[in-house]
Amino acid sequence: MTLEPCCHTGRTGPCSSALIEAGVSRVVIASKDPNPKVSGGGIAALEASGVEVFFLQDFENSARRLNRGFFSRLERRRPFVRCKLAMSLDGRTALANGESKWITGAEARSDVQRLRAECDAIVTGIETVLADDPAMTLRQAELGLNAQQLVWNELRLSNPPLRVVLDSRGRLSETAKIVTEPGRCIAYRLDGANSFAEASSSVEARLAPNTGESPSRVDLLSVLESLAELDECNEVLVEAGATLSGSFIEAGLVDELIIYIAPKLLGSDGRPLLGMSGLNELSDAIEFKVDSLEQVGADIKVTLRPR
Numbered sequence: 001m002t003l004e005p006c007c008h009t010g011r012t013g014p015c016s017s018a019l020i021e022a023g024v025s026r027v028v029i030a031s032k033d034p035n036p037k038v039s040g041g042g043i044a045a046l047e048a049s050g051v052e053v054f055f056l057q058d059f060e061n062s063a064r065r066l067n068r069g070f071f072s073r074l075e076r077r078r079p080f081v082r083c084k085l086a087m088s089l090d091g092r093t094a095l096a097n098g099e100s101k102w103i104t105g106a107e108a109r110s111d112v113q114r115l116r117a118e119c120d121a122i123v124t125g126i127e128t129v130l131a132d133d134p135a136m137t138l139r140q141a142e143l144g145l146n147a148q149q150l151v152w153n154e155l156r157l158s159n160p161p162l163r164v165v166l167d168s169r170g171r172l173s174e175t176a177k178i179v180t181e182p183g184r185c186i187a188y189r190l191d192g193a194n195s196f197a198e199a200s201s202s203v204e205a206r207l208a209p210n211t212g213e214s215p216s217r218v219d220l221l222s223v224l225e226s227l228a229e230l231d232e233c234n235e236v237l238v239e240a241g242a243t244l245s246g247s248f249i250e251a252g253l254v255d256e257l258i259i260y261i262a263p264k265l266l267g268s269d270g271r272p273l274l275g276m277s278g279l280n281e282l283s284d285a286i287e288f289k290v291d292s293l294e295q296v297g298a299d300i301k302v303t304l305r306p307r
Contacts, residue, residue, distance in 0.1 A: 001027065001028065001029045001030070002029075002030050002031060002063040002066050002067055003029065003030075003031055003033055003063065003067055003070070004029050004031065004032045004033040004038060004040070004042045004043055005018075005019055005027065005029075005042040005046065006033060006035070006037070006038050006042055007037075007038055007041040007042040007044075007045045008035075008037040008038060008041075014042075014045070015042065016041075016042040016045040016046050017045070019046065019051065020045070020046065020049045020051060024051060025050075025051060025052065026051065026052040026053075026054070027046055027051055027052070027053050027054070028053075028054045028056060029043070029053065029054070029055055029056070030055075030056045030059040030060055030062065030063035031060045031063040031064055031067070032055070034071060034074040034075055035074055043055070068080045068235075068255075069120070069233075069234025069235035070234050072234065072235075072255070073228045073232070073233070073234050077225055077228055077229070078221065078224040078225050078227075078228050078253075079120065079121070079224055079227060079228050079233045079234055079235055079236040080234065080235045080236070080255050080256070081224065081235075081236050081238060081248065081253050081254050081255050081256070082115065082119065082235065082236070082237050082238070082254075082255065082256040082257075082258060083237075083238040083240075083245055083248055083249065083254045083256070083257050083258070084112060084115055084237060084238065084239055084258045084259075084260075085245060085257070085258070085259050085260070085273055085274075086103050086104045086108070086259070086260040086261075086262065087103065087259060087260070087261060087262070087273045088103060088261075088262050088264050088265055088266040088270070089261065089262070089263060089264060089265055090265050090266060090267070090268070090270070091272060091273050092266035092267070092270030092271060092272065092273070093241075093242065093270070093271050093272070093273055094266070094270060094271040095266055095267075095270055095271070096267075096269040096270055096271065098131065098271070100271075103260075103262045103264070103266075104260045104262045104297075104299045105262070105296075105297040105298045105299055106297065107296050107297025107298075107299070108260045108262075108296045108297055108299040108301065109142065110142045110143065110144055111260075111296050111301065112239075112260075113138060113139055113140075113142045113143050114143060115237055115258070116138045116161055116237060117138055117143060117153070117156065117157065117161075118235060118237075119161050119235045119236055119237040120161055120162065120227075120231070120232075120233035120234055120235055120236065121161050121162040121163075121164050121186075121227055121231065121233045121235075121236045121237070122136045122161050122162070122163055122164065122236075122237050122238075122239055123164045123166065123223070123236055123237070123238045123239070123240065124136060124163075124164070124165060124166070124178070124238075124239050124240045124244070125165070125166050125167075125240045125241060125243070125244035126165055126166060126167040126168070126169075126171050126172060127241055127243065127244070128239075128240055128241045128244070129165055129167075129172065129176055129178055130171065131241075133176060133177050133178075134177065134178060134239075135177040135178060135181045136163045136177075136178050136181075136239065137160065137163075137181050137182075137183070138157070138160045138161060140157055160182075160183045161183075161237070162183070162184050162185070162186055162227075162231060162233070163178050163181070163183060163184065163185045163186070164185075164186045164187075164188070164223070164227065164236075165178060165185065165186070165187045165188070166188050166217075166218050166220075166223065166244065167187045167188065167189050167193075168188075168189055168190045168193060168210075168216060168217055168218050169189070169190070169193045169216070170187075170189045170193035172187050172203065174202065174203075179202050179203055180202070184204065185202065185203045185204070186203070186204045186205075186206060186231075187203050187204070187205050187206070188206050188207075188208040188218050188223050188226075189205060189206075189207065189208070189218070190207070190208065190209075190210055190216075190218060191207050206226060208222050208223055208226070209222055217247070220247060220248060220251050220253055221251065221253065224236065224253065238254070241275075242271065242272055242273060242274050242275035243275035245274055245275075246274040246275045246276040247275075249274065249276070249286060250276060250286070252306070254306065255305070255306070256291070256303065256304070256305055257288060257303075257304040257305070257306075258301065258302070258303050258304075259273075259301075259302045259304070260296070260299050260300070260301055260302075261299060261300040261301075261302065262298070262299050263298060263299070263300075286306075287306075287307040288304035288305060288306055288307060289304065289305055289306075289307050290302060290303070290304055291303045291304060291305050
């Protein structure tokens with residue numbers, strides 16, 4: 001097992017009790033549960049009932065990576081954040097007129113659906129909603145799963161990720177696709193902003209503090225902490241424009257950056273990947289290390305982590 005069996009009752013009963021009742025004689029784990037309600041208690045319960053427990057400490061880092069969202073929520077009180085972007089060879093996300101469908105190919109877009117399937121919430125900004133009217137839904141048909149895989153993932157697929165809009169001034173429309181599609185939609189706004197969401201059953205409106213440095217924008221860390229505490233979100237996928245994606249990166253809140261690179265050129269007047277400025281020295285650059293590099297259809301997928 002990648003994680004110590006729990007010993008408390010939550011949405012389900014204690015896993016340690018289930019193992020004991022099933023007559024399991026030996027349990028091998030690769031990491032201890034950081035939840036204060038467990039924190040070694042599951043191991044103690046098993047051993048007290050005569051079950052042998054082996055803790056493979058050499059595999060702990062691998063296990064933590066598999067459960068990185070869970071550990072992030074318990075230890076940092078915020079979800080693991082993955083930011084997804086797509087660009088041309090010359091670093092453009094759209095033509096100067098805003099046209100961007102589609103920069104990448106069908107295979108890359110299918111891969112993005114898998115990223116959505118892995119997360120608990122998709123976060124975007126109001127500017128993206130106003131400009132593109134995205135649904136931000138999980139499209140099962142594009143996952144490329146066979147019938148058996150769909151059965152294995154039935155529980156996960158039946159609970160699609162939350163759709164979260166950062167809407168500081170309350171401009172989200174009740175007719176936006178991100179609102180009208182089935183599933184939960186949450187809008188974070190600043191206190192005093194007008195919003196139809198207050199009187200809407202289709203959107204859950206939440207207040208968030210401003211950043212301090214920019215009084216007109218919601219504080220990103222507060223949003224993440226709210227999603228962790230109120231919705232138990234372990235992993236969040238940021239699918240946003242240049243400004244919001246850049247803000248997440250500048251705030252040091254992106255744990256994994258995924259960039260799909262399409263083999264095409266859009267020109268110097270195309271729209272840039274990120275809305276970041278103010279760097280005067282190369283030493284001020286935000287650095288990443290390449291975690292993996294793979295070809296997805298005609299495109300290149302680069303997975304990076306902060307240094």
